[in-house]
Amino acid sequence: GAVVSQHPSRVICKSGTSVKIECRSLDFQATTMFWYRQFPKQSLMLMATSNEGSKATYEQGVEKDKFLINHASLTLSTLTVTSAHPEDSSFYICSAWTIYGYTFGSGTRLTVV
Amino acid sequence: RKEVEQDPGPFNVPEGATVAFNCTYSNSASQSFFWYRQDCRKEPKLLMSVYSSGNEDGRFTAQLNRASQYISLLIRDSKLSDSATYLCVVNSGGYQKVTFGTGTKLQVIP
Numbered sequence: 058g059a060v061v062s063q064h065p066s067r068v069i070c071k072s073g074t075s076v077k078i079e080c081r082s083l084d085f086q087a088t089t090m091f092w093y094r095q096f097p098k099q100s101l102m103l104m105a106t107s108n109e110g111s112k113a114t115y116e117q118g119v120e121k122d123k124f125l126i127n128h129a130s131l132t133l134s135t136l137t138v139t140s141a142h143p144e145d146s147s148f149y150i151c152s153a154w155t156i157y158g159y160t161f162g163s164g165t166r167l168t169v170v
Numbered sequence: 171r172k173e174v175e176q177d178p179g180p181f182n183v184p185e186g187a188t189v190a191f192n193c194t195y196s197n198s199a200s201q202s203f204f205w206y207r208q209d210c211r212k213e214p215k216l217l218m219s220v221y222s223s224g225n226e227d228g229r230f231t232a233q234l235n236r237a238s239q240y241i242s243l244l245i246r247d248s249k250l251s252d253s254a255t256y257l258c259v260v261n262s263g264g265y266q267k268v269t270f271g272t273g274t275k276l277q278v279i280p
Contacts, residue, residue, distance in 0.1 A: 063213075091268075098178075100257070100272040101214070150213055158204060159259070159268065161213040 059085055059155035063162025070141055070169055078136045078165045080151035087153040090134035092126065095148040107134045141169040173197060174260050176271035184279050187248050191274045193258030194240040203241045204259040205232055208273060214257055217243075248278045 060083040070076050080090055088109045093101040105115045105126050113126035125137040138145055150164040175194045183189045195203075203220035218225065220232040220241045231244040245252055258271035 101270040103268070148211070158216045158219065159206075159214075161215070164211075164213045166211065 059153075059157045059160045061087075061151060061153055061160050061162040063151055063165060065165055066163055067166045068168070070167070072142055072169055073140055075137055075139045076141055076167060078138075078149055078151075078167075080134050080136075080153075080162045082132045082153055085153075085155055086131035087134070088131060089154065090128060091152045091154075091159075092124075092134075092136050093150045093152065095150065101150065105136075109134075138167065141167070143169045145169050173262075173269045174258055174271040176258050176274045178272055178274060180275040180277050182277045182279055183248050185248055185250060187278075188244065188246045189248055189276065190242055190244045191256055191258075191276075192240050192242050193260075193271050193274075194238075195258075195260045195269075196239070197260070197262045198236075198239060200239075200260045200262045202261040203232075203234060204261075205230075205241075205243050206257040206259055206270075208255045208257055210255075214270075217256070245276075248276075250278050250280060252276060253278045 062081045064079050090107045092104045094104050095101045104119045105113045107113045107126045107128035109128045115121045128134040146169045148166050151162040152159050173196050205217040206214040207217045208214040218227050218232050220234050224233040229246045233242045255273040255275045257273045260269050
């Protein structure tokens, strides 16, 4: 149980465009979803925490206008990378706390060219 | 000092060997601890929680040393399939205060 489905798994986009990443909790309700970013050979870094029905909480140094988070329902949270640039290329992954511990989506590898 | 520190490795060990990793944490108020496994370009997956009394799951043993503020993971009889990066995760209060270590890379060699 406790599956988090994340899409897309891989996306390549042009610089200046926006990309939306979706995370769905398939068999449980996630009032809170965590969004992480992982650069090569680095640890997972928390970007923001999305809360269903309210504004997301962003970590220091993360631009809220660039990384738009929406958590409109108990089963869906989205992260939109707006006006993407090559330095935004990274592995983005969502996670939710469940009775089984932290359950992660399968991640999205974003490449901005 | 980083909140959570791990030796990045890589640890290159032959099949059948026993290998151990440590992870130190700086916040003495940390409450719960986990080991996750992350394969290349994949999401982390929970390997095991770490209990105060220590716990074992097959070939894997996890221990917590609160006095010295570290947790450890011991893998016995290493398999090729154990090759991965092992992440230490520390929870410092509430499910939102979670810090990941940078991971320790293990490579099991035939």
